[in-house]
Amino acid sequence: MHRLNADLIVAVVAAALGLATLLLVPHQIAGGGLAAIADMQSPAFFPVLAGALMVGCAAALGVKAALAGGERKRPQRDLSRLTFVLAVGGIFVLFAAGSQLIGMIPSAVAVIIVMGWLWGFRDLRRLVPVGLLVPIAIYLLFEKMLLIILPRGMVFPW
Amino acid sequence: MIERLLEGFIHIVSVWSILSALLGVVSGIVVGALPGLTATMAVAILSPFTFLMDASIGIPFLLGVYKGAIYGGSIPAVLINTPGTAAAAATCLDGNALARKGEARRGLELSLFASVTADLLSTFVLIFVAAPLAAVALKFGPPEITMLFALSMTMVAAVSGDSLLKGLISAALGILLACVGLDPMSGYERFTFGLPDLTGGVSLVPLLIGMFALSEILIQAESRMPHLVARERWSPKGVSFGDLRRVARAILRSTGIGAFIGVLPGIGAEVSCWIAYGIAKQRSKRPDEFGKGSLEGLAAAEAGNNAVCPAALIPMLVFGIPGDTVTAVLLGAFMAQGLLPGPLLFEKHGQIIYGFFAMLLVTNVMLLTLGYFTIRYFAPVVLAPQGLLMPSVLAICFAGSFAVNSSYFDVLITVAGGFAGYLMRKANVPIPPLVIALLLAPGFENGLRQSLVLSNADPTIFLTRPISAAIAVFLIVAMVIFVRMGARLRATKAATPGESNQPSSY
Numbered sequence: 001m002h003r004l005n006a007d008l009i010v011a012v013v014a015a016a017l018g019l020a021t022l023l024l025v026p027h028q029i030a031g032g033g034l035a036a037i038a039d040m041q042s043p044a045f046f047p048v049l050a051g052a053l054m055v056g057c058a059a060a061l062g063v064k065a066a067l068a069g070g071e072r073k074r075p076q077r078d079l080s081r082l083t084f085v086l087a088v089g090g091i092f093v094l095f096a097a098g099s100q101l102i103g104m105i106p107s108a109v110a111v112i113i114v115m116g117w118l119w120g121f122r123d124l125r126r127l128v129p130v131g132l133l134v135p136i137a138i139y140l141l142f143e144k145m146l147l148i149i150l151p152r153g154m155v156f157p158w
Numbered sequence: 159m160i161e162r163l164l165e166g167f168i169h170i171v172s173v174w175s176i177l178s179a180l181l182g183v184v185s186g187i188v189v190g191a192l193p194g195l196t197a198t199m200a201v202a203i204l205s206p207f208t209f210l211m212d213a214s215i216g217i218p219f220l221l222g223v224y225k226g227a228i229y230g231g232s233i234p235a236v237l238i239n240t241p242g243t244a245a246a247a248a249t250c251l252d253g254n255a256l257a258r259k260g261e262a263r264r265g266l267e268l269s270l271f272a273s274v275t276a277d278l279l280s281t282f283v284l285i286f287v288a289a290p291l292a293a294v295a296l297k298f299g300p301p302e303i304t305m306l307f308a309l310s311m312t313m314v315a316a317v318s319g320d321s322l323l324k325g326l327i328s329a330a331l332g333i334l335l336a337c338v339g340l341d342p343m344s345g346y347e348r349f350t351f352g353l354p355d356l357t358g359g360v361s362l363v364p365l366l367i368g369m370f371a372l373s374e375i376l377i378q379a380e381s382r383m384p385h386l387v388a389r390e391r392w393s394p395k396g397v398s399f400g401d402l403r404r405v406a407r408a409i410l411r412s413t414g415i416g417a418f419i420g421v422l423p424g425i426g427a428e429v430s431c432w433i434a435y436g437i438a439k440q441r442s443k444r445p446d447e448f449g450k451g452s453l454e455g456l457a458a459a460e461a462g463n464n465a466v467c468p469a470a471l472i473p474m475l476v477f478g479i480p481g482d483t484v485t486a487v488l489l490g491a492f493m494a495q496g497l498l499p500g501p502l503l504f505e506k507h508g509q510i511i512y513g514f515f516a517m518l519l520v521t522n523v524m525l526l527t528l529g530y531f532t533i534r535y536f537a538p539v540v541l542a543p544q545g546l547l548m549p550s551v552l553a554i555c556f557a558g559s560f561a562v563n564s565s566y567f568d569v570l571i572t573v574a575g576g577f578a579g580y581l582m583r584k585a586n587v588p589i590p591p592l593v594i595a596l597l598l599a600p601g602f603e604n605g606l607r608q609s610l611v612l613s614n615a616d617p618t619i620f621l622t623r624p625i626s627a628a629i630a631v632f633l634i635v636a637m638v639i640f641v642r643m644g645a646r647l648r649a650t651k652a653a654t655p656g657e658s659n660q661p662s663s664y
Binding site for chain 2: 006007009010014017018021024028029030040041043044045046047050051053054057058060061064081084085088089091092093095096099100104108111112113115116117119120121126127130131134135138141142146147148149150151
């Protein structure tokens with residue numbers, strides 16, 4: 001089995017980002033175009049330079065990786081780890097969405113309890129109080145002390 | 159100099175500033191002692207709390223957090239062989255060996271004394287070097303500033319991670335992110351995609367919280383340890399005067415190494431600790447004891463990483479160039495307080511800056527006192543269950559990133575930064591070049607464009623002016639030295655037992 005060469009992937013992603021930047025310049029910067037590289041007063045001058053640097057470095061890394069060749073190793077897959085990382089990433093997204101929908105503090109209560117449980121901490125007598133106390137502390141600190149109104153959400157806007 | 163220091167101290171000192179510094183040191187020790195929570199993460203998470211405070215209260219708090227966290231990282235390194243921060247990785251070797259011999263208290267106290275001594279001496283370097291250097295920096299024009307920024311970004315790219323090309327890709331990504339928003343010269347929008355939230359650019363602190371804190375949570379999720387177990391018992395035997403005399407030379411030498419490395423952009427405490435440790439081993443009369451509980455090894459590693467903190471503030475304050483990721487976050491906090499780092503900072507806000515210097519000395523006394531009398535009470539912190547800690551940190555991160563601008567969009571930036579940071583760390587693409595390039599790019603762009611306008615687009619302007627030419631030569635020499643040094647450092651780390659225990663760094 002071939003293991004995909006990580007450096008090659010980095011090179012491809014970086015090249016794609018650099019090219020995307022260069023392609024976006026005419027659409028995202030007024031009067032911008034690749035010719036702006038010769039006009040230091042154009043707002044597109046620096047982004048074109050940065051995009052070109054990105055593409056150049058990506059090309060060099062790609063050539064270096066291709067010359068080094070792919071390593072022949074058995075792929076080490078640990079599906080349970082990957083699943084858990086994806087689950088935690090999913091919690092980030094749900095927390096962000098929940099903050100907008102039901103508010104940041106209620107979402108934080110749910111996130112702490114669910115994520116703590118998934119993390120393997122099954123002692124509910126400690127998990128639930130922490131899940132309540134930390135968001136309350138955040139609420140008191142931000143809303144009462146620093147006077148920053150955290151997102152209330154659309155479901156419970158009061 | 160002493161007069162200005164006293165004036166600054168009188169200007170800044172108040173019950174609130176002292177209390178905030180004390181709270182910062184305590185918070186820093188606690189966060190630094192928690193395995194998986196780094197000093198950068200500590201400062202990034204806690205910096206939004208300071209934005210609504212007066213600078214004389216908010217900045218001492220963050221300086222306290224910075225110092226406390228770097229020291230706090232040594233507590234789990236000694237007790238459970240897991241460095242609380244990447245800077246404490248070398249501390250594990252001899253610190254934990256001492257703990258296994260039943261001398262955990264001796265190890266922790268020695269690391270405290272070495273840390274405080276190195277920090278104190280390095281603070282004096284900061285005080286006596288920063289202001290004169292700022293006077294010289296005032297003579298810099300756009301070409302010199304451009305070359306200095308180019309030097310910093312290239313050096314950070316060269317010494318972070320294991321590949322110069324990946325470092326440069328990371329820096330280019332940071333520059334591209336910095337292009338989002340309004341063009342500094344014409345005011346035209348760039349890459350805003352019609353979103354009003356992007357007109358002011360990508361919010362720095364929310365992005366940093368995502369890249370450092372959320373990516374760390376994902377990294378910790380891979381190992382998913384709900385509990386940590388301490389095997390070492392607390393011992394009555396502390397550090398003796400004889401111990402301190404024996405390690406004095408190693409502390410002084412490592413302080414010099416740490417202070418020098420701290421001044422150089424991009425090379426933080428996590429590199430300095432290994433260099434200090436390696437040189438201490440070379441110079442020791444008992445090199446065979448290293449890795450088996452050597453007091454010299456422990457003192458060298460701790461002095462090496464703590465001496466970096468004040469020294470790294472020199473390029474940040476004088477040129478606005480962060481020395482490492484922690485000072486990059488601190489730079490963001492300074493800017494949020496209306497204190498724009500650069501040579502004019504000493505002219506415009508001299509009293510406040512000297513006040514901060516004085517507070518750095520005060521936080522040293524706090525760290526020593528707190529550490530000496532309460533260290534055994536901090537020790538159990540390292541055993542905080544990850545299953546409770548990580549979700550709580552996540553909640554604080556979200557609230558903190560929202561609080562920066564009271565913007566929900568910033569929360570989305572944090573989440574995106576978390577995923578991007580995680581993928582970069584998995585692909586061994588270093589994060590520091592991105593962060594430092596993001597901070598330096600606006601100044602670099604201004605300097606570059608102004609220089610080219612001045613010279614009618616003739617790029618030789620960077621080589622015909624003496625200071626910028628000297629910086630160009632220094633850049634080339636430094637690159638050669640650091641590529642060689644990097645190879646030697648990697649060899650030292652590879653040959654050192656237990657090194658694999660350190661957490662994946664940025």
